[in-house]
Amino acid sequence: MKKPVRVRYAPSPTGAPHVGNIRTALFNWLFARHYGGSFIVRIEDTDVARKVEGTVETILNSLRWLGLDWDEGPEVEGKYGPYFQSQRLDLYREAAERLVSQGDAYYCYCSPQRLEEMRAEQVRRKQPPGYDRHCRNLSEQERKQKEAEGISPVVRFKAPLEGQVRFTDLIRGEVVFENNTMDDLVLLKSDGYPTYHLASVVDDHLMEISHVLRAEEWLSSTPRHLLLYQALGFEPPQFAHLPMILGSDRSKLSKRHGAVSIVEYYKQGYLPEAMVNFLTLLGWSLDDKTEIMSRQELIDNFSLERVSRTAAIFNRDKLDWMNGVYIRSLTADEFFNVAQPYLMEDKLAGEAVILDEKYVRDILPLIQERARTLTEVAELAQFFFVEELEYDANLLIAKNMSRESANQALKAGQQKLSQSEVFEVESLEAILRPLAVELGLKTGQLFGTLRVAVTGRTAAPPLFQTMAALGKERCLKRIEAAIQRFSR
């Protein structure tokens, strides 16, 4: 009899989730969707001191942005709730008390100062730091005495002194730990909150989690969790420890590596679909060539067997490329919709969207093919929105041209274009190509000069399309302005 697949993403609300954390959420989600199981979000808010207001909402919004919907959790609920650990304190206390009465755990009255000094001393003597089990065998009398002193104790787990724990990690295979390398970890803190170890074991059991897919940093504490499952008489879930995501210097991702929070990737103009695709490929692969995959393809093909065991460095260049691929795959309407919020951030582009949406919609396809992020859109389109172009007049003089010939080309262009009734790609081409011949210029020279006159740049979308989008009036005005620059 196979139990239903139930996996969870269990973030702690101590700040906006970083990409590694979100990648863990993504793998859990893909796993759940692949097997038709449940994806559960559980908020591990058991550290009162590190808790940051508002981050639960940030976490949920990040999941929503990426399209990672959850079947149980905040705002959805379900029969295994509540999904905030701070609302489940009784459950952890009961478990802790049960362990104490069973003799698998004990009250510890050691002060933080004592523990700190002890650790410092151990490190100094190059001994393995760890709790010295001072309170493990206190007599009833000693306990009463400490209690009378008003010390609120913590509950510690009695780690076995010998033997070993072995388990099969779904990604790494069999792993063995010696029990005597483990110290007596704290289960319940003196403020009544559980530590991660107790809370996750109790909840994973109560919520009937079938597979725990979490970051590699948890591998070392898995034997302790297994011991806890055993002491509590719970059947443990299956474990899979995912490779970590590292910064460019191979160290744990942190602020100095630039954008780490997933929110920043939204702000910087990445599409959720690209982000999902890219993040999945950080630690998972389908085969030796497939890279661009839709959400459904990812779900259909995802499997733990193809998850790699090595930590990966976040490669921004590749993300940019992939985001560009996704941007280009959008329809014009879709692109307008996704780009709009970013355009609104820019003064001139924002005004254009409000005053002349049609104009913006005409322009956008020219930008869509060139943008790699949505934040680049306003910048790439900037010349479409400004009243007066700013550029170095020398740019008007294309390769192997003189100031005079450039000037002449502008005047001739101005003359021809002003006579033209229609102002579309084909008609513009029909006018300007022959003009180059007429002037004895290469098309590149004439077009280059006109491009600078009309856009202020040497690199821009194709000339005729650009001019058609700008319209006759703007083009002639800009050419006139260019001619004025020469006469100055």
Added chain:
RNA sequence: GGCGCAUUCGUCUAGGGGUUUAGGACACCUCCCUCUCAAGGAGGAGAUCACCGGUUCGAAUCCGGUAUGCGCUACCA
């Protein structure tokens, strides 16, 4: 210090004993297309598969050791 995990082009990765002159992608370079840019196409450069030893007729692939990196070693998760 102890314990654990890992180690294929700069980066993400394919590969699971002979099919491999180690494949793909990003980035880089050259050329083509071309009005510039972008996109696209064709090439190029880039990995003694961390190292040493073993198993084997044969090892990137299996085993052992070493090195290096990372993680854990909190009343943080």
